Amino acid sequence: MRLSYQKRITLTAIIMVVALLLVMAALWMPHIQRDVKIMDALFVIDITDSMNVQDATVNGETVSRLDWAKEFTRRTFLDMPCGAHAGLAIFSEARSLILMNPVEVCNSYHDLTQMLNQFDPHMAWARSSEVSKAVYTAIRQAKEIEPEPTIVFVTDGHESPPLHESLFPKFDGKPGEIHGVIVGVGGEDLLPIPKTNEQGEIEGVWGVNDVMHQDVYASLRSDTTTNVPKARTEHLSSQKKSHLQTLADRVGFEYVSSPTKPGKLVDAIRKVSETRPQTIDYDLYAWFSAIALALILLVYLPYGWFIRTDD
Amino acid sequence: MNLLGLEWFNPGFLLLLPLAILPWFNHNLDKTVAWVNLVPIDPLSRFFNIGLKVLSTGVIAALILALAGPSLPEQKIERIGEGAEIVLLLDRSRSMDDPFAVKHQAAVVSVGGDDSKRNVAREYLTEFVRNRPDDRFGFVFFSTKSVNLLPLTYDKEVVLATINANALGKGLSDTNMAEALLSSAEMFEGQAYRGSRIVLLVSDGGQLLSDEAKEQISRLYKEMNLSIYWIYLKSNQAMTLEESEEDSLLWVDIPERKLHNFFKSIGVPYRVFEAGSLEAFAEALAEIDRQHYQTLIVEETLPHEPKTDALLWLALLAVLLLAASHVYTFWGVKKAHE
Numbered sequence: 001m002r003l004s005y006q007k008r009i010t011l012t013a014i015i016m017v018v019a020l021l022l023v024m025a026a027l028w029m030p031h032i033q034r035d036v037k038i039m040d041a042l043f044v045i046d047i048t049d050s051m052n053v054q055d056a057t058v059n060g061e062t063v064s065r066l067d068w069a070k071e072f073t074r075r076t077f078l079d080m081p082c083g084a085h086a087g088l089a090i091f092s093e094a095r096s097l098i099l100m101n102p103v104e105v106c107n108s109y110h111d112l113t114q115m116l117n118q119f120d121p122h123m124a125w126a127r128s129s130e131v132s133k134a135v136y137t138a139i140r141q142a143k144e145i146e147p148e149p150t151i152v153f154v155t156d157g158h159e160s161p162p163l164h165e166s167l168f169p170k171f172d173g174k175p176g177e178i179h180g181v182i183v184g185v186g187g188e189d190l191l192p193i194p195k196t197n198e199q200g201e202i203e204g205v206w207g208v209n210d211v212m213h214q215d216v217y218a219s220l221r222s223d224t225t226t227n228v229p230k231a232r233t234e235h236l237s238s239q240k241k242s243h244l245q246t247l248a249d250r251v252g253f254e255y256v257s258s259p260t261k262p263g264k265l266v267d268a269i270r271k272v273s274e275t276r277p278q279t280i281d282y283d284l285y286a287w288f289s290a291i292a293l294a295l296i297l298l299v300y301l302p303y304g305w306f307i308r309t310d311d
Numbered sequence: 312m313n314l315l316g317l318e319w320f321n322p323g324f325l326l327l328l329p330l331a332i333l334p335w336f337n338h339n340l341d342k343t344v345a346w347v348n349l350v351p352i353d354p355l356s357r358f359f360n361i362g363l364k365v366l367s368t369g370v371i372a373a374l375i376l377a378l379a380g381p382s383l384p385e386q387k388i389e390r391i392g393e394g395a396e397i398v399l400l401l402d403r404s405r406s407m408d409d410p411f412a413v414k415h416q417a418a419v420v421s422v423g424g425d426d427s428k429r430n431v432a433r434e435y436l437t438e439f440v441r442n443r444p445d446d447r448f449g450f451v452f453f454s455t456k457s458v459n460l461l462p463l464t465y466d467k468e469v470v471l472a473t474i475n476a477n478a479l480g481k482g483l484s485d486t487n488m489a490e491a492l493l494s495s496a497e498m499f500e501g502q503a504y505r506g507s508r509i510v511l512l513v514s515d516g517g518q519l520l521s522d523e524a525k526e527q528i529s530r531l532y533k534e535m536n537l538s539i540y541w542i543y544l545k546s547n548q549a550m551t552l553e554e555s556e557e558d559s560l561l562w563v564d565i566p567e568r569k570l571h572n573f574f575k576s577i578g579v580p581y582r583v584f585e586a587g588s589l590e591a592f593a594e595a596l597a598e599i600d601r602q603h604y605q606t607l608i609v610e611e612t613l614p615h616e617p618k619t620d621a622l623l624w625l626a627l628l629a630v631l632l633l634a635a636s637h638v639y640t641f642w643g644v645k646k647a648h649e
Binding site: 006010013020023026087095096097102103108110111112114118120122123125137141144145200285289292293296302 | 648
C-alpha cells in the first residue's frame with residue numbers, strides 16, 4: 001500500500017493530535033479502582049538436619065536445601081502481588097512453630113527477609129524430624145489465624161524416626177479445610193546428612209547406627225507384612241517424593257517438587273488459595289502512554305526499507 | 312532494578328530506547344522533488360527540521376522512560392521523636408500455657424485457654440506497641456537457643472504479627488534465659504545510640520543463671536547502656552519477688568527471686584512489674600509508657616517516589632509542539648492543493 005504525500009501529512013497530523021490527547025490522559029486521568037486477587041500464605045520452612053544436605057542449586061551453585069528454601073521463599077515474596085500477605089514459621093521436631101503471622105508482602109518485605117535470614121539449624125529445639133505431624137500442627141494453627149492462610153510447607157520429606165506407610169499419624173482435620181502447597185526440596189540421590197551438635201554447628205554426618213531405620217511401632221509387630229526387612233538407609237536423605245505426595249493427598253494439599261520459578265509457585269498458591277479481592281488504585285497511565293508511543297512510532301517506522309513510499 | 316540512582320519498575324522497556332533515534336533516519340514525510348537543487352537553502356527550515364527531530368526523539372524517549380516506571384528509591388530520614396528502642400523477650404515456654412493469675416490451685420489445670428499467660432501477654436503487648444508510634448521494636452526468639460528473630464524495626468505491622476504468632480500453639484519445653492538475655496543485648500550491637508534502650512522481658516518464671524552467664528550479662532548490659540524491664544506474670548497472686556514476712560516456705564529460693572536479685576545487683580536501670588492481675592499488667596505497661604518518653608533520633612522511611620509524571624510532562628510538551636507543527640503542515644499542504 002502506498003500513501004500519497006498528502007495522506008501521509010494528514011495521517012501524521014491526526015496521529016500527533018491523538019497522541020497529545022493520550023499523553024494528557026496519562027497525566028490527568030483519575031485512577032480507577034480495580035480488584036486484584038490477593039492471598040495469605042504461611043511459609044513453613046523445614047530446619048531439621050536433613051535440610052543441611054547440599055543438593056540444591058541456586059544460580060548454578062550447589063547449596064544446602066535450607067539455603068535453597070530461604071532463597072526461593074525470598075524470591076517468592078518478590079513475585080507475590082502487593083497486598084498479598086506472607087507469614088513465617090519453622091519446623092523442627094514434630095511441630096511447626098509460627099514466628100510471624102502473615103503481613104503485607106511489599107511493605108514488610110525488608111523485615112520478612114530479615115527474619116527469614118535468621119532461620120538456621122540451630123533454632124531447632126530437638127533433633128527429630130516428623131514431617132507429617134508438623135504439617136498437621138501447621139494446619140491446626142493456621143485455623144487460629146484470621147484470615148486463614150494457605151500453608152506453603154518447604155521440606156525434603158525426610159521423616160526421622162522413619163514412618164511406616166500403614167502407620168501414618170492420624171490426621172484429625174478435614175482434608176482441604178486449610179489449603180496448602182508442599183514444596184519438595186532435595187535431589188534424587190541418597191546423601192549423608194550433616195549432624196548438628198547442641199550448639200547447632202555441623203559436626204560430621206549421621207552414621208548408619210545413629211538413627212532408627214524402621215518405624216518404632218512397625219518393628220514391634222510380628223507380622224511380616226508391615227515388618228519387612230529393608231535396606232538401612234535412613235541415615236541418608238533424598239527428596240521423599242512419594243511420601244510427600246501421600247502426605248499432600250492426605251491433607252488435601254498440592255505437591256510441587258523442586259520448583260524452579262518462584263512465579264510458578266505463586267501460581268500454585270493462587271490456585272489452591274481462597275483468594276480475596278482487594279481494591280487497589282490502578283493508574284491507567286501505562287496504557288495511555290503505550291498507545292501514544294505506538295502511534296508515534298507508526299509515523300517514524302522506516303517503511304522505506306520495505307516498500308517504496310516516495311511518489 | 313536500580314539504574315542512575317533510580318528504581319525502575321519495568322526495566323524491560325528501557326530496551327526500546329534505541330527506537331528514539333528513528334526520526335533521524337526517516338523520510339516518511341519527505342516530499343519528493345524533481346531535483347534537490349531546486350529547493351532553496353533555507354537556514355530557518357533547517358533549524359525547524361532539526362528541531363522537529365529533536366522533539367520527536369524527545370517524546371519517544373520520554374514515553375519509553377515513563378513506561379519503564381522510574382521512581383526515587385525509599386529514603387531514610389532522621390527526625391527527632393520521643394520513644395525508646397525495645398527488645399521484646401517473650402517467654403515461649405510451656406508454663407506460659409497456664410492460666411494467668413489464678414487465685415487458687417485448682418484453676419491451674421485449664422491449660423492453653425483464652426486466659427493463658429501467653430494470650431494475656433499478647434493482648435497487652437499489642438496495645439502497648441500500638442500506643443508507641445515512635446518506638447523501634449526487636450524480637451528475640453526464646454528457646455533452647457536464642458535467635459534475634461526480628462532486628463529492631465519501626466514496622467508496627469511486623470512487630471504485631473510476631474507478637475500474635477507467639478501466642479499460637481503450645482509452648483516449647485526448653486528455654487534458655489541466659490542465652491536470650493545475651494542475644495537481646497546483641498541486638499543493639501553496631502547500632503548508633505539513639506536514646507533509651509530497653510530489654511523487656513515478659514515471663515512467668517526465672518531461671519538459675521551460671522556465674523559465667525551472669526558475668527557476661529552484667530558486662531554487656533552495662534556496656535550497651537541497656538535497661539531491663541521485667542513483667543513478671545505471677546502464677547500465684549500472693550507471691551512477691553521481694554522477700555517478705557509472710558513468705559510461704561515454697562517461695563524461698565525460687566529461681567524468680569534469684570533472677571530478680573541478680574538484676575538488682577548488676578547496676579543497670581532495672582524495674583520489675585509484678586503483674587498479678589490484668590489490671591496490674593495494664594498498669595505495668597502504662598508505667599513503662601510514662602517512663603520512657605525520652606527524646607531519641609527516629610529513623611523514618613519515605614516511600615519511593617514515582618518520577619513518571621515529570622517524564623509525561625516532558626512528553627506532553629514535546630508532543631504539543633509536534634502536533635501543532637504537523638497540524639500546521641497539514642493545513643499548509645491542504646491550502647497549497649486547493
